[in-house]
Amino acid sequence: xxxxxxxxxxxxxxxxxxxxxxxxxxxxxxxxxxxxxxxxxxxxxxxxxxxxxxxxxxxxxxxxxxxxxxxxxxxxxxxxxxxxxxxxxxxxxxxxxxxxxxxxxxxxxxxxxxxxxxxxxxxxxxxxxxxxxxxxxxxxxxxxxxxxxxxxxxxxxxxxxxxxxxxxxxxxxxxxxxxxxxxxxxxxxxxxxxxxxxxxxxxxxxxxxxxxxxxxxxxxxxxxxxxxxxxxxxxxxxxxxxxxxxxxxxxxxxxxxxxxxxxxxxxxxxxxxxxxxxxxxxxxxxxxxxxxxxxxxxxxxxxxxxxxxxxxxxxxxxxxxxxxxxxxxxxxxxxxxxxxxxxxxxxxxxxxxxxxxxxxxxxxxxxxxxxxxxxxxxxxxxxxxxxxxxxxxxxxxxxxxxxxxxxxxxxxxxxxxxxxxxxxxxxxxxxxxxxxxxxxxxxxxxxxxxxxxxxxxxxxxxxxxxxxxxxxxxxxxxxxxxx
Amino acid sequence: xxxxxxxxxxxxxxxxxxxxxxxxxxxxxxxxxxxxxxxxxxxxxxxxxxxxxxxxxxxxxxxxxxxxxxxxxxxxxxxxxxxxxxxxxxxxxxxxxxx
Numbered sequence: 001x002x003x004x005x006x007x008x009x010x011x012x013x014x015x016x017x018x019x020x021x022x023x024x025x026x027x028x029x030x031x032x033x034x035x036x037x038x039x040x041x042x043x044x045x046x047x048x049x050x051x052x053x054x055x056x057x058x059x060x061x062x063x064x065x066x067x068x069x070x071x072x073x074x075x076x077x078x079x080x081x082x083x084x085x086x087x088x089x090x091x092x093x094x095x096x097x098x099x100x101x102x103x104x105x106x107x108x109x110x111x112x113x114x115x116x117x118x119x120x121x122x123x124x125x126x127x128x129x130x131x132x133x134x135x136x137x138x139x140x141x142x143x144x145x146x147x148x149x150x151x152x153x154x155x156x157x158x159x160x161x162x163x164x165x166x167x168x169x170x171x172x173x174x175x176x177x178x179x180x181x182x183x184x185x186x187x188x189x190x191x192x193x194x195x196x197x198x199x200x201x202x203x204x205x206x207x208x209x210x211x212x213x214x215x216x217x218x219x220x221x222x223x224x225x226x227x228x229x230x231x232x233x234x235x236x237x238x239x240x241x242x243x244x245x246x247x248x249x250x251x252x253x254x255x256x257x258x259x260x261x262x263x264x265x266x267x268x269x270x271x272x273x274x275x276x277x278x279x280x281x282x283x284x285x286x287x288x289x290x291x292x293x294x295x296x297x298x299x300x301x302x303x304x305x306x307x308x309x310x311x312x313x314x315x316x317x318x319x320x321x322x323x324x325x326x327x328x329x330x331x332x333x334x335x336x337x338x339x340x341x342x343x344x345x346x347x348x349x350x351x352x353x354x355x356x357x358x359x360x361x362x363x364x365x366x367x368x369x370x371x372x373x374x375x376x377x378x379x380x381x382x383x384x385x386x387x388x389x390x391x392x393x394x395x396x397x398x399x400x401x402x403x404x405x406x407x408x409x410x411x412x413x414x415x416x417x418x419x420x421x422x423x424x425x426x427x428x429x430x431x432x433x434x435x436x437x438x439x440x441x442x443x444x445x446x447x448x449x450x451x452x453x454x455x456x457x458x459x460x461x462x463x464x465x466x467x468x469x470x471x472x473x474x475x476x477x478x479x480x481x482x483x
Numbered sequence: 484x485x486x487x488x489x490x491x492x493x494x495x496x497x498x499x500x501x502x503x504x505x506x507x508x509x510x511x512x513x514x515x516x517x518x519x520x521x522x523x524x525x526x527x528x529x530x531x532x533x534x535x536x537x538x539x540x541x542x543x544x545x546x547x548x549x550x551x552x553x554x555x556x557x558x559x560x561x562x563x564x565x566x567x568x569x570x571x572x573x574x575x576x577x578x579x580x581x582x
Contacts, residue, residue: 128543135550142557146564155565156577162558163514163574167505169554170521173547174498177528177540181491184536186543231578 007064010057010071013050013079014119020046021112028105039105040094043112044087051083061481067187068126073478075123077332078254081339082122085246086115088343088453093239095447096350100148102237107147110140111243118251125262127176127186130255134172134219137251138165141244145236153357157235164228168218175211178204179263188263195266202267209264209271213278216259219252220308223281233301238353241297242346245304246339253311253335257328261318261482268319275316280416282309287420290427294362296349299427300342303386306424307338313417314401317408325479326407330400332475333468337385337397340464344457345382351375351445351454359443365431366440375444376435378458383428385461388421393461396468490531497524511562511572522551 008015024046028039054076061072089111097103117136124130142165146158180186182204183194191205199205218225233241264271286306293299311334314327352359352368369376385394398421405414464471497520504517526544533540566572 128546132546132550135553139553139557142561146561149564150568152568152577152579155561155568156579159511159561159565159574159577162561163505163511163518166515166518166554166558167521169550170498170501170518170525173522173525174528176543177494177525177532180536180540180543181528181532184532186539 006066007062007069010062011064011069011123013054013057013083014116014123016050016053017046017112017116017119020049021109021116024112025106025109028109036097036103036105039108040090043108044090046112047083047086047090047115051080051087054079054083058478063125064123065129067189068129069120069123070125071123072481074254074258074328074332074482075119077475077478078122078250078335079119081336082115082118082247082250085243085250085339085343086111088457089239089243089247091449091453092242092343092347092350095445095450096237096239096353099445099447100237100355102148104147107144110144110147114140114144114243114247118247118254121251122254122258124255124258125188127179127188127191127259127263130259131169131173131176133251134216134255135169137248138169138219141165141240141248144240145232145244147240148235148237153235154237155235157232160228161232161236164218168215168225170215171211171218172215175208175213175215178208178211180208182208188259191263192266195264205264206267206270209260209267210274212259213256213271213274216252216256217278220249220256220311221305222278222308222312223285223305226282226285226305229305230298230301233304234295234297238297238346238350241301242343242350245300245342245346249304249308249311250335250339253315253331257315257318257331258482260315261324261328265319265321272316272319275312275318276410276413279309279312279316279413282306282312283416283420287423287427291423293427296360296362296365296431299362299431300345300349303424303428304342306420307334307342307386309420310334310398310401310417311338313410313413314404316410316413317404320408323404323408325476325482327404328479328482329472329476330397330404332478333400333472334397336464336471336475337393340457340460341382341385341392341394344378344454344461345386347450347454347457348375348379348382351447351450352442354443362431362434363438363440364442365434366438366442367435368440368442368444369436371442372444372446375454378454379435380432381458381461383431387425387428391462391465393464393468396465396472400472487531487534490527494524494527494531497521497527509573509575511565511574511577514574515558515562519551519555522547 120133148154290302385392388398501521529540
């Protein structure tokens, strides 16, 4: 087995990240005197290098570890998204951690480990890798969620996330074991071949797929597996929440899409009604409960649940081979739209947050339009994008999702999606109303990296909308060779 | 030789006990032990099935054990941190956030 036979060069970006994270961990302990200031810079360098090596991978699909990892367009597209998200997350965290007195070098190292887990997840073509990547993604996130220690809420968020995440991991693992029992295979393509040849115990395959769906449903916060989301999002340090909202979703959905579309198309007749119900519940619960929230972090948590619902909408069509490429491309596009809007809105939350959880209520945003017009404008753009109002990425994302759903002839789901979008307008626009129409004197922070992040994401939300057609074409091309 | 189906049944029972334990018990460490039981019931299933097919299932078990060990390290550290703060690991008492 030589290096090229294993295909190690094809997963070079992931290797770079993992090795770099280990090196940073050591440097952090032994070398730097003011390390909490140097480590973020160095981890950003690692992310940029990985990004430079990822972009040329777009094109012919490549394999590693005898086909257990597949670096195809789907993986490369999401890896680019995740690496850029990582850079944004580092920029968001730097000022916030310094301000809150949480600046420690390990923070960024954990983030690098988690990002490498997400990248493995997007390329996983074997259920073993799916499970390992899931844990590599999650374990650093548990630590990050509790990073605000000894603050009680943060520890509480960490332990809740940990217990429920490990619980979900157990479901995924048992599901994988049943699939292995039904087919004798763990590779995704092997499972399809075994399933098409007729199975002795087809019920094992079905139950296994359902358990995998439950476990990954936890990770992407789909109703009824969403109970942890508001508490964890509220308790975790805000910069962690921002990263978690995007990272865990991208990883979870990447695995869901690839596993179900490649390995389980044969049981789509049985799975699709379940997915339909899951999607409808996620859309309704996420949006309806968000209306009652006064705390901005909880509001954005329910909002992220509802966006998981919109992504699931396209996923419902997975059994229909003619719609599948279109729906997958729509999901990829929606994840870009969600990532950029979500990071932006969390950046604004960070700009208003003060020590001991002050500045997180909706009332604290009163008067922001007068005091910090640019910041308020950015927040307004993000809220419009979440609602799905043009000219923002959120609108384009919903457009493509709805197109895929209607092509798949799930009209009921499309109507439901429109109705909950109207409900969501109420709570998103309420934020805008409070910012511009209420009198108040909010205390805000103006810090270099934070302002830069807010500005870049706000401009990106609008500019990428203008270029949404080429971006969607890129996503469509990315999934072309997947099936 | 004991038939494979016996092992499958035993593993299903263990998995159910683990799941119920997570849902019913209130002590963080007991919940955590129940999660470990779920993982180990899956391990039993892998080993049992690998008798029907190939060695892949047995190899998977080693990976799972490694992951479980990593989870234990993080989880127990977190439980200790909470205990220092609260003097309790009852998850009903460490639930200050509502909404």
